[in-house]
Amino acid sequence: MELFYYRDPHLNFGDDLNTYMWKRVLPQEVQDAPNLLLIGIGSILSDEWLARYADTQQTVIVLGTGTSYDRPPRRTEGWHFLAVRGPLTAELIGRPDAAVTDGAILLADTPAARVVDQPGDILFMVHHRSIRNSPWEEIAAAAGMRFVSPQQPVETVLEAFSKAKLVVTEAMHGAIVADTMRIPWVPVIVSPAVDEFKWRDWCLSMGVPYKPTRIPAGHLLDTSHYAAMASVLRDAGLSGHDMLDGKLRRHELEAYFGQRFSPEIKRRLLRPVEPTLFHRVANRGRRMLNLPIHRARAARALAATAHGEVFLSRDAVLQARLDRMREAVGQAHRLAVQYAY
Known part of the structure; x- marks a missing residue:
């Protein structure tokens, strides 16, 4: 699996959560999938960062990512938007069904x-x-x-x-x-x-x-x-x-x-x-x-x-969002098995 996130040369906690969290919460089959690209935690769902992947042959999974600082990516045909940070990102990309919360909520499972x-x-x-x-x-x-x-x-x-x-x-x-x-x-x-x-x-x-x-x-x-x-x-x-x-x-x-x-x-x-x-x-x-x-x-x-x-x-809201994000991880697992091998 290739993990894409913003790498600050001086470190940045929010971005660096990617390296800590995903290896602890993703099934091993997802982590080992050779043809999988995971768009991870951060305000990186933008054309500035992701235009390079418009024609990729990889299976692209968006999991708890947010939009900010630039317009959303214009070419996302075939991408799997399993979860995005919230309803504003979801509305902006035209995928209201993908509104869940930030992927860092999965820290609860570590x-x-x-x-x-x-x-x-x-x-x-x-x-x-x-x-x-x-x-x-x-x-x-x-x-x-x-x-x-x-x-x-x-x-x-x-x-x-x-x-x-x-x-x-x-x-x-x-x-x-x-x-x-x-x-x-x-x-x-x-x-x-x-x-x-x-x-x-x-x-x-x-x-x-x-x-x-x-x-x-x-x-x-x-x-x-x-x-x-x-x-x-x-x-x-x-x-x-x-x-x-x-x-x-x-x-x-x-x-x-x-x-x-x-x-x-x-x-x-x-x-x-x-x-x-x-x-x-x-x-x-x-x-x-x-x-x-x-x-x-x-x-x-x-x-x-x-x-x-x-x-x-509220506790009930946190639990509901966490359950939705766990479901998204399950979807990522199924996609990894279906397409990435």
Whole structure:
């Protein structure tokens, strides 16, 4: 079996779950199938990532994958969409029958899903692209939390989760894993570029709202960078993380993608400001710009999340989605036996 997922050279917890989980939950016949391509966990159901497989002779299986950051793949004839992340992805690709939830829910069928009897830690995880200049470990400690980087090995992160009583997370898979392990979670936003679509897609699949709390950056350079990013989105008429409220029809989602992930917007978000003299000087003096006022402001906002609204899907919903995903694994097994040998 060939497993396709995004491989970040600096590691990323959500993507790297693929290497940990599939070998523990897929039947061996699926893993050994020589002509099988599994599209795994991640926001990779897009033309940018999967156009290369349009004419493949492999049996292509989509299992718990989501769409984001780019339009869905245009040529998928013969692919088997056994499960996608949620109803928004399913609507966008014209396969409402495939709406299940994120594939990471299968972590429930691994030993990692166990939580210690008396967990006591409050964890904080940012999106991997928010690891810039802000000293998040120091800020989390000041807020009474334990910082867990998404750029740590999967086993290290899962060990931290096993001791957690609450997870505050900007990374969506932090929430997905917490929910699967029955740990309450709180969604937050540090960077304006955090994608609303994928969060709402998964939240809808689990019957929970997406109500993120904004956390300011903890460093002057990051504050400046995110302000520039927010300006790019405002100038484009993208008003924030509530644009998808009530937008469930395919043409509405296609319009959103055409606007939110246009090549121009993506380019400007990656480089929202030109390298002015200020930024060139600032890049040489990050320590000087690591100001206490920014760290304290971020720590106060972060600490407040532990006393606000927390989220967790209902046990019955989790069980129903897990059962559907197990059925999809069973379908993958049958396809592997039927076509891949």
